[in-house]
Amino acid sequence: MATIEQLLKAKIPCEETGIEVKRSLCDICTPGMHCGLNVYVKDGTILKVEGVENYPGSNGKICTKGACTRQYVYRKNRIRTPLRRIGARGEGKFEEISWEEAYREIAGRLNEIKAQDGPEAVAWFTGYSKWYRPWLHRLVHSFGSLNYGTESSCCNTATGMAWKTIAGRGFRGDFANANLLIGWGCNTLIGNHVVARAHLALKKRGGKVIIIDPRITPTTQKLADIHLQIRPGTDGALALGMGNTLIQNGWIDQPFIDKYVHGFAEYKAYVSQFTPERTQEITGVDKDLIIKAAHLYATSGPVAGYFPSAAVTHHINGYNNMRAIMSLEVLIGNVDRKGGVVPVYPSLVYADGGFPTMERAFLNDVKPQNCRSPIGSGSFPLWYALTDEYQAMTLAGQIREQKPYPIRALGAFGMNHRMFPQPTEMLGALEKLDFIFATDLIMTETCRYADIVLPACSSLERSELKVYGGGYLTCTTPAIPPLYQSKPDTQIICELAGYLDIEDDLLKSGYEKTMEYLISNLSVTLEELRAAPLPLKMKEAAPRKPGSLREKGFETPTGKLELYSEKIMQVRGDHTELDPLPVWNESFDSADREEYPFTLIAGARLPQAIHTRTHELPWAKNMRPDPTADIHPQDAKALGLQEGDWMQIIGEKGSVTVKVHLSGAGLPGDVYMYHGYAQADINELIGKAHLDPYSGFPGYRQVRCKLVKGEGAK
Numbered sequence: 001m002a003t004i005e006q007l008l009k010a011k012i013p014c015e016e017t018g019i020e021v022k023r024s025l026c027d028i029c030t031p032g033m034h035c036g037l038n039v040y041v042k043d044g045t046i047l048k049v050e051g052v053e054n055y056p057g058s059n060g061k062i063c064t065k066g067a068c069t070r071q072y073v074y075r076k077n078r079i080r081t082p083l084r085r086i087g088a089r090g091e092g093k094f095e096e097i098s099w100e101e102a103y104r105e106i107a108g109r110l111n112e113i114k115a116q117d118g119p120e121a122v123a124w125f126t127g128y129s130k131w132y133r134p135w136l137h138r139l140v141h142s143f144g145s146l147n148y149g150t151e152s153s154c155c156n157t158a159t160g161m162a163w164k165t166i167a168g169r170g171f172r173g174d175f176a177n178a179n180l181l182i183g184w185g186c187n188t189l190i191g192n193h194v195v196a197r198a199h200l201a202l203k204k205r206g207g208k209v210i211i212i213d214p215r216i217t218p219t220t221q222k223l224a225d226i227h228l229q230i231r232p233g234t235d236g237a238l239a240l241g242m243g244n245t246l247i248q249n250g251w252i253d254q255p256f257i258d259k260y261v262h263g264f265a266e267y268k269a270y271v272s273q274f275t276p277e278r279t280q281e282i283t284g285v286d287k288d289l290i291i292k293a294a295h296l297y298a299t300s301g302p303v304a305g306y307f308p309s310a311a312v313t314h315h316i317n318g319y320n321n322m323r324a325i326m327s328l329e330v331l332i333g334n335v336d337r338k339g340g341v342v343p344v345y346p347s348l349v350y351a352d353g354g355f356p357t358m359e360r361a362f363l364n365d366v367k368p369q370n371c372r373s374p375i376g377s378g379s380f381p382l383w384y385a386l387t388d389e390y391q392a393m394t395l396a397g398q399i400r401e402q403k404p405y406p407i408r409a410l411g412a413f414g415m416n417h418r419m420f421p422q423p424t425e426m427l428g429a430l431e432k433l434d435f436i437f438a439t440d441l442i443m444t445e446t447c448r449y450a451d452i453v454l455p456a457c458s459s460l461e462r463s464e465l466k467v468y469g470g471g472y473l474t475c476t477t478p479a480i481p482p483l484y485q486s487k488p489d490t491q492i493i494c495e496l497a498g499y500l501d502i503e504d505d506l507l508k509s510g511y512e513k514t515m516e517y518l519i520s521n522l523s524v525t526l527e528e529l530r531a532a533p534l535p536l537k538m539k540e541a542a543p544r545k546p547g548s549l550r551e552k553g554f555e556t557p558t559g560k561l562e563l564y565s566e567k568i569m570q571v572r573g574d575h576t577e578l579d580p581l582p583v584w585n586e587s588f589d590s591a592d593r594e595e596y597p598f599t600l601i602a603g604a605r606l607p608q609a610i611h612t613r614t615h616e617l618p619w620a621k622n623m624r625p626d627p628t629a630d631i632h633p634q635d636a637k638a639l640g641l642q643e644g645d646w647m648q649i650i651g652e653k654g655s656v657t658v659k660v661h662l663s664g665a666g667l668p669g670d671v672y673m674y675h676g677y678a679q680a681d682i683n684e685l686i687g688k689a690h691l692d693p694y695s696g697f698p699g700y701r702q703v704r705c706k707l708v709k710g711e712g713a714k
C-alpha cells in the first residue's frame, strides 16, 4: 500500500494507486474565473488539486487561494447536519435535526409570516456566492415578492449601472483586439489571473498600457507604460480633466459625437473647470503626465478599458467616478467597436458566453406583478431603476424601522455580516427578526444568529452548470460525494420549494430538471456536457458583430450614448442631488481632517485572501498570520512605528488593532487594510450611512482615520 506522500507524488493515476482524477472547478473566487481543477481522489478523499490544461480561461493555472482547496473543503468547522438553534442568538448552541424537520420548520414559519404580513415580510439574501443565484431569485419570485438581495449591492453592479446609464447595457474591454489598455484600479495580477493573462498578451504583442492606481503593484510594474499614481477616490476628477484635455486639443472623434452622443455640450461646459492645473491639484498627478496619457489614449486606439468591480466604485462618488471614466470612451468613439469596448450579454450567472440560455425566462416567468415595492425602494432611485434586486445596504434599516412594511424573517444563503459597513450593527438588526434560516459551508458567526442552519457543499461536491467566455459551457460532476449531510444550495432551494408548497412545478421538479430547462434552447444535453473532457464550445455561440448597437440604437432613453443622463432625470424624483452629468466630489466621510489625518482604504486585494473565506486556512494564513495594515515608511517613522508593531486604526465609527507592515507601494498618508477578519474587522470603521447616493455602494475605500501605536483595547 502506497503512503499518502507517495500517492501525492503520483503524476499519473493508475490502478495500483487507486487514485482517480476527477474534473471539477474552483469556486473559492466567484464568478468569472472558475478555474478548471483536476482533483486527485482516493477512496472518496481529495489528495490534491491541479489546474487543467486547455481549460477555458485558466488554462492549467490555479491561484494561491485555489491551491488551498483541500484545506477549504476539509475545514473542521464544516456544518455537518441541519441544525436548530437552542441557545440565544449568537451563542452558538444548536441541536442536530433531520433535513425533513428543518424543511418543515422553515416552510411552516415562512408561510405563517407570509399569511400574517404578506410574502414581502420575508427577506432573502445571498453573499458572495453566485452559482445558485438564478434558483434563489426564482424561489423569491415564486414565493411572491421582489425581496431578493445580494452581495452585488457592493460589488460590480455600480460599474454596470454606470455603463447602463451611458450606453444602456454593460460593456467590457475587448483586450484581444486592442492596441492600448487603460486600466483604472487595475491590479489583475493579484485579483484575476485569467484577465491578467489577456493583459499580458496585449503587452507582449506590442500594445501600450496606462494604469491608474494609487499604489505601485505587480501589475503597474509589469505592464504600465504610464502609471498615474492618483490619490484614492480622485478618478472622476482625473477622467474629467482628461476629457477637458481631449476636447481642448481636438483629440476627440467629433463625427462620432455628432452622430451617436447625447449631452456633449453640457458635458463640455462642465469639464472646462478641470484644467490640467486643477486636475493635478486634486489628483496629485503631474499635469504633463496627464496630458501625455490623454494623448496616448486618444491616438493609439482601439483602446480596451478595464473597469474594476470595486476599486473605483467603493467611494461615495464612485458611480460618478466610473461614469466619468466611461465618458472618455464616448469622446474618442471607442464604444461598440472591435478592440474597443464591446457590449456584454449575460448567458448564465453573469457570464457572457456569447450564446443565450433560458435564464431570463426562468426568472421572469414567475415574477410577481402585484406585490409591494422591494426593501429600501425610494432610497436609491437609480439603483431600483437599473437592477432587479433590493439594495442590501437598506436591509438593516428596514428591519429596525419596520417601514414602509415590516421585515420579519430572512433566508440567508452564504451571508456574512462582515461584508457590511458597521457589521456589529448589522448583527443587531438580525437579532430583531422573528426567524432566520441560513445555508453555509461552515459555521460562521452570522450562522450563529440563525434559527435553522443548513449545510451546503462546495463546488467539488456538486454538479453545476458553468458558462465561460468564448462560447463554452460545462456541467461538472461531483469529484467527491457531498461531505456529511451537506447538499448543493440549488438542491436545497428546489426541495424547499416543495415544502413551501408554492405554485412552481419547475422548481419542485428538482435541481436536475431545472438545469435541463436552463439549457433547453441549446443543442447539448447535460449528459453530453458531463461526458466531455473539457467545457464544450456551443454551436449557438456566434461572434457578435461590433457596431450593431450603433446601427440599432443604444438602449438608452435617447437611443444615443448619454453623457448627460436622461435616465437619471426620469427616475430621480425628489432626489435632485442626483446629477445627470458625471460630476466629481470628494468621497471622504465627515470625520474631522485634523483629528483623523490618514486615509483608510479598506479592502485592496491580497493574493491569499478572498473576503472571509481563506483567512483561517493554514497555507493562506501563513502568508499574513495576523490582521495587518500597510502604511508608508515615512508615516511609520513619524509615528515611531516599525515593521511588526501593533497599532490601532481609529476612525469616527470604530477602531481595530492590527500589525504594521511597511510598504512604499502606496502614497504617504494612505493606510491599506484587508477586510473580513473576525479579530480586527476594518468594516467597523466604515459608517453604515457612508454610501454612494446613486448606487448605494459603501465608501469602503475612503474613510478618515488616525493611527496610534500600541494594542489599545485588544
Ligand SMILES: Nc1nc2c(c(=O)[nH]1)N[C@H]1C(S)=C(S)[C@@H](COP(=O)(O)OP(=O)(O)OC[C@H]3O[C@@H](n4cnc5c(=O)[nH]c(N)nc54)[C@H](O)[C@@H]3O)O[C@H]1N2
Residues within 6 Å of the ligand: 126, 127, 128, 129, 151, 154, 155, 156, 309, 310, 314, 413, 414, 415, 416, 417, 418, 419, 420, 439, 440, 441, 442, 444, 456, 457, 458, 459, 489, 602, 603, 604, 610, 611, 612, 613, 674, 675, 676, 682, 683, 700
Ligand atoms: N472593507 C471592505 N469590505 C468589503 C469589500 C472591500 O473591498 N472592502 N469588498 C466587498 C465585496 S466586492 C464583496 S464581493 C463582499 C463579499 O463579502 P461576503 O459575501 O461576506 O463574502 P465571503 O465571506 O467570501 O462569503 C460569504 C459566505 O459564503 C459562504 N459560502 C461559500 N461558498 C458557498 C456556497 O456554495 N453556498 C453557501 N450557502 N455558502 C457559501 C462562505 O463560507 C462565507 O461564510 O465583501 C464586500 N466587503
Ligand SMILES: Nc1nc2c(c(=O)[nH]1)N[C@H]1C(S)=C(S)[C@@H](COP(=O)(O)OP(=O)(O)OC[C@H]3O[C@@H](n4cnc5c(=O)[nH]c(N)nc54)[C@H](O)[C@@H]3O)O[C@H]1N2
Residues within 6 Å of the ligand: 029, 155, 156, 184, 185, 186, 187, 190, 191, 192, 212, 213, 214, 215, 217, 231, 232, 233, 234, 235, 308, 309, 310, 311, 312, 315, 601, 603, 604, 605, 606, 607, 608, 609, 610, 611, 701
Ligand atoms: N486575490 C483576490 N482577488 C480578488 C478578490 C480578493 O479578495 N482577493 N476579490 C474579488 C472581488 S469580490 C472583487 S469585487 C474584485 C475587486 O477587484 P478590484 O476592484 O480590481 O480590486 P482591488 O485589487 O482591490 O483594486 C485594484 C487596484 O485598485 C487600486 N485602488 C484602490 N483605490 C483606488 C482608487 O480610488 N482609484 C483607482 N484608480 N485605483 C484604486 C488598488 O491599489 C489596487 O491595486 O477582485 C476579485 N479578486
Ligand SMILES: [Mo]
Residues within 6 Å of the ligand: 154, 155, 156, 309, 310
Ligand atoms: Mo466583489
